[in-house]
Structure formats: C-alpha cells, structure tokens
Amino acid sequence: METTLYLCQTCRMGQPVPDDGIVPGQRLLAAVSACNLPENVRLVPVSCLSACARGCAVALSRPGSWTYVQGGLTPQDADEVLGMARQFAASADGVVPWRERSALFRKNTIARIPPLPAKEDI
C-alpha cells in the first residue's frame, strides 16, 4: 500500500515572508523533491496542515494505518523527512517503534490519527 507524504509548502516558521518570497516550506519541498523518495512513497505538496506555529510540517498517511503529523522541521531536514517516510512505509500499521524513531521524530509529533474504519465496520 502506498504511503503519502504530505508536505506543507506554505510554512514560514513563524517568520515574515523573506525578501526573495521563498518561504521555508518551499525550500523544504525543493530539498525533498531533489532526493530519491523511498519505495512506495509519493510526495504531495499541500498548503497548510494547520501546524503553522510548529515549524515546517509534514503528514504521513496510508490507508489502514495511523496518520502522523510532524512539525519542527527546517529546510535542512530533507534527510530526516525521508527517513521518517521510509520507516513509516516499512511499518505494518504506520506506528514506528519509539526507540527506532529519530530524536526529531520523537520530539515533534503534533498528532497521530487513527486509521479510518473499514466500510464493513461502519
């Protein structure tokens, strides 16, 4: 099952828009886009994950799995984002064991959202 990495391209990290007009979220998007994505991961830029006060933000989602919203990211954290995505995609249900998460991942989880119920369970 494919994992979606939503990346907020409008994050400003609490700062005014820089003179060049390129906000930190756009810089992080450019850095992640320039890398090879992990297997079974697709990148989807979005405008605002409602985590604006928490640095750059991403969300990892997959049908049948927990969804994680992560903040505290900077434009320099492309490798961190891809590492998180790789671990998430390799997990059985979206839950990466705590001790296997990076410090940034552990410290900056904004929300984890349960999987949607299957149609037959509604």
Ligand code: FES
């Ligand atoms: S602008 Fe990025 S979370 Fe709101």
